[in-house]
Amino acid sequence: MRKNFIASVAFLLASGTAVLADGASDGKVKIGILNDQSGVYADFGGKSSVEAAQMAVEDFGGKVLDAPVEIVDADHQNKPDIASNIARQWYDTEQVDAIMELTTSSVALAVQAIGKEKKKIDIVTGAATTDLTGKACSPYGFHWAYDTHALAVGTGGALVKQGGDSWFFLTADYAFGYSLEQQTSDFVKANGGNVVGSVRHPLASQDFSSFLLQAQSSGAKVVGLANAGLDTSNAIKQAAEFGITQGGQRLAALLFTLADVHGLGLEAAQGLTLTEGYYWNRDDESRAFGKKFFDRTGKMPNMIHAGTYSAVLQYLKAIQKAGTDETEAVAKQLHEMPVDDVFGRGGTVGPNGRMIHDMYLLQVKKPDESKEAWDYFNVLATIPGKDAYIDPAKSGCDLVK
Incomplete structure (x- = not known):
């Protein structure tokens, strides 16, 4: 029986058939926040989006499928070529599982194209063009906070x-x-x-x-x-x-x-x-989140910050439900799961990756x-x-x- 099992596995690998493993690959889940941290949109998202992402990880418990969750970040300087180089490095050598925020539409389009090529998830909260869920859509690309x-x-x-x-x-x-x-x-x-x-x-x-x-x-x-x-x-x-x-x-x-x-x-x-897509002083729940965010950043959140929190939280929920961080399985859950958090109340995700919310x-x-x-x-x-x-x-x- 053992020989037959080994032979079966060898056949599957040789034939190129993917074997889906439960749990987190590399023993961790790594999320990259890629945005403008020094230029015209630095206050728009910037380092405060990194804090929002970290808040989501902490609120989720710091782990998913018993694997630690790590947030990394970088400044793309609003230049698609710089963003593309960072994205490729993150995906190819630094085991980043998903890239988020992506302020600036030209940057978001470039990085989403790379994610589509490499079968990696991106969730855009900082860019606005509807092309992301239109002619440039990707089975692994999601648009979260707002659009034009x-x-x-x-x-x-x-x-x-x-x-x-x-x-x-x-x-x-x-x-x-x-x-x-x-x-x-x-x-x-x-x-x-x-x-x-x-x-x-x-x-x-x-x-x-x-x-x-x-x-x-x-x-x-x-x-x-x-x-x-x-x-x-x-x-x-x-x-x-x-x-x-x-x-x-x-x-x-x-x-x-x-x-x-x-x-x-x-x-x-x-x-x-x-x-x-969000206002901190709208109701008790949004005020509680806003004040928690303020204690960490010295400012109240806008829709990009709150949207980044929501995107990271939903990604971790999707991994948890899928039982793996494998891209196809997680993307399937992101498309199917309702969104219900301080930002995306009653939200749904369309087949084009657009998160639909008030x-x-x-x-x-x-x-x-x-x-x-x-x-x-x-x-x-x-x-x-x-x-x-x-x-x-x-x-x-x-x-x-």
Whole structure:
């Protein structure tokens, strides 16, 4: 019998048939947080996302399938080539099982392509392009916190309904900016509005004067800022210097988070309408998480931080349920398991890897409305996940039957 067993195993190995082993490979589970830690999006996610990931590991118990869980991190500097080199090194020589966060759409697309090639899981919380679960989808790729479609439905939809039916876009000159402009433009037009023009600016631009003058002269009711992080903050500051809002035009910060409002200050940010997938001061559960996060980082979490916590936690739950950290088995569980945590309440994962959850339409408070530090938003509306995200069947993902 023993000889027959050995012969059977030898046959399976020789024929290339995979043998699924229970438990964690290499005796550990290793998760990489790859994001911008020194540039324009450092406050957007940065080292605070690493802390959020570590919080998830600790809340899970520090182990899965009796194997220790380790978080490693690196700064991709918003450069796809650097991110790709780090991802390959992590996967090929450092036994990293999954890569997460991935701020910057061009980076996320590059790393997801590598994960697809090497059959490794990535869960994106920091990038926005819908291509991740559309034409560039992967059976091992997941998009967690938000995307450009959800932002367009939220912020764009609210302003069109309020009479903002003509738009001019200031757009970051890379995949994220193009996607955000396109999604918002489509939504504006579908609701009877029109786009009178747009201009593209380089990432990490310091001088928006020429772009803002074009927006001002366009006569558009809404100037859509299809950018993020310090680019958005700098554009808002310089718009005030040109008197754009005083002249009757409205600014739409299409990707603006709690961290950005804090950096800009309530005086400058008051009245802005924005969309996030999480707000720390919404209810008792979110407040408890927010304060725990604050004790570690000195700041309240935005949707990228809370989304990273959720992604890591769900990945560990999937390994636990699968009984292995083997990619195919874990990906299957990630697609099938409901998401129910402080971030993704009642969330589901589509066949294209999009995690579908509610989003929140928010308005920045006036300084005299804020009751405590980081109390920055009024919640105007909850946007159901089915409305916020593209139907997987219409996403353009070839995995959707």
